[in-house]
Amino acid sequence: MGIADRKERDKEELRDRILVAAKSLFLEKGVEKTSIRNIADRIEYSPGIIYHYFRDKNEIFHALHQGGFIQLMEKMQVLATVRHPMERLKAMGSVYITFAMENPDMYDLMFIKEAPIDHVFNSEHDAWKEGGGTFNYLRMTIDDCIKVGHFAGHDPEALSYMVWATVHGLVSLSIRKRCEVVLPHRQDQIVKDGLEEFYKILDRL
Amino acid sequence: MGIADRKERDKEELRDRILVAAKSLFLEKGVEKTSIRNIADRIEYSPGIIYHYFRDKNEIFHALHQGGFIQLMEKMQVLATVRHPMERLKAMGSVYITFAMENPDMYDLMFIKEAPIDHVFNSEHDAWKEGGGTFNYLRMTIDDCIKVGHFAGHDPEALSYMVWATVHGLVSLSIRKRCEVVLPHRQDQIVKDGLEEFYKILDRL
DNA sequence: AAAAATAATTAAACACTGTTTAATTTTACA
DNA sequence: TGTAAAATTAAACAGTGTTTAATTATTTTT
Numbered sequence: 001m002g003i004a005d006r007k008e009r010d011k012e013e014l015r016d017r018i019l020v021a022a023k024s025l026f027l028e029k030g031v032e033k034t035s036i037r038n039i040a041d042r043i044e045y046s047p048g049i050i051y052h053y054f055r056d057k058n059e060i061f062h063a064l065h066q067g068g069f070i071q072l073m074e075k076m077q078v079l080a081t082v083r084h085p086m087e088r089l090k091a092m093g094s095v096y097i098t099f100a101m102e103n104p105d106m107y108d109l110m111f112i113k114e115a116p117i118d119h120v121f122n123s124e125h126d127a128w129k130e131g132g133g134t135f136n137y138l139r140m141t142i143d144d145c146i147k148v149g150h151f152a153g154h155d156p157e158a159l160s161y162m163v164w165a166t167v168h169g170l171v172s173l174s175i176r177k178r179c180e181v182v183l184p185h186r187q188d189q190i191v192k193d194g195l196e197e198f199y200k201i202l203d204r205l
Numbered sequence: 206m207g208i209a210d211r212k213e214r215d216k217e218e219l220r221d222r223i224l225v226a227a228k229s230l231f232l233e234k235g236v237e238k239t240s241i242r243n244i245a246d247r248i249e250y251s252p253g254i255i256y257h258y259f260r261d262k263n264e265i266f267h268a269l270h271q272g273g274f275i276q277l278m279e280k281m282q283v284l285a286t287v288r289h290p291m292e293r294l295k296a297m298g299s300v301y302i303t304f305a306m307e308n309p310d311m312y313d314l315m316f317i318k319e320a321p322i323d324h325v326f327n328s329e330h331d332a333w334k335e336g337g338g339t340f341n342y343l344r345m346t347i348d349d350c351i352k353v354g355h356f357a358g359h360d361p362e363a364l365s366y367m368v369w370a371t372v373h374g375l376v377s378l379s380i381r382k383r384c385e386v387v388l389p390h391r392q393d394q395i396v397k398d399g400l401e402e403f404y405k406i407l408d409r410l
Numbered sequence: 411a412a413a414a415a416t417a418a419t420t421a422a423a424c425a426c427t428g429t430t431t432a433a434t435t436t437t438a439c440a
Numbered sequence: 441t442g443t444a445a446a447a448t449t450a451a452a453c454a455g456t457g458t459t460t461a462a463t464t465a466t467t468t469t470t
Contacts, residue, residue, distance in 0.1 A: 158398035169374025
């Protein structure tokens, strides 16, 4: 049944084109300010067609959200080559922050925007399988650090959350422009400088 | 000129009523989902009137933003009684996080939402005089810590940013519901537990 | 006190938004 | 080729922020 296959492919292709258009628009003007009509215009279809491929605007957001985590996970692959757990932990921070600074809008989509987390719950945490995966990897790395003598007296889970919070704080304050006013000089560098301070602390634990 | 004074007061009063209505609606349903018509309904005026007191919706947001910083600054006053700098630093973290968890929507408004930071710049950083004030106080506290022998080898400014980032990360991940999926148990406690881990680290520096 | 000027307030419109509906076109299969 | 099914669209609905001109209320001047 080649015809049915081709139809399947066509459908898939249009779905992809919607996602590509939505992504570039979301990253260009933000989710809120991108309208269904904007997306439809860009792919040269009528607005209604989008509702044949996605239940609503949130579902589009959700699909992109998921893609971002896969992207981040791929960047994390290089960490497998870092032998020492503490070095691996620090490298993880660098990968995380580099990803965030190179793709600020995607990071915003994944970790800052509030929009459709309910969606995540409804679809049985699909979108966060990857997000959870990244966090679990952090958790495992910290477990490894403890095994070789670091972080004595700490609770691994709460500590993992704190480490995540620190790198998230560094990038999210920058992305949402909260340090521009408080630190008018060195805006570009402050995130990496802050990370360096964190490394200095980790080196003493 | 009592008449002019009364007119002035009336004008001021209506401005305040708009702000009170806007605040409760913003905190109830979020900024995005609160319409000018909603605000007008609540004060029993027509929508147009709001544009005689505020240039646009952002200017309302801006006014509330400013109020939040004053509120936070007031909560910080108790820190003056904490003698030892490191204790003061930790107490600052607790005040900050308590404020955020007790007023999550206001915190969101102040530190997470992206809306009108341009506005902040246009009005010569008025809204962030208070925000900057809080950061400067953190910076001073860390300077005091260094004076009594803590944080050897650290850059005070970058370190201040990192400390701020950590507490901000702890609360903002929680407020934007990013830990609910990753840490399905202990959602309520994880922020304070994370802060505890941070304190344990500070105690060793 | 009446008329003119000024200010406060509103109704109505504009150009958008997400989403749903019914109608229309295109495609696939008998 | 005709018919059933699918894909696509146009049109409508109820909402949005904002601007405009008109209207009402108040103050000032004559």
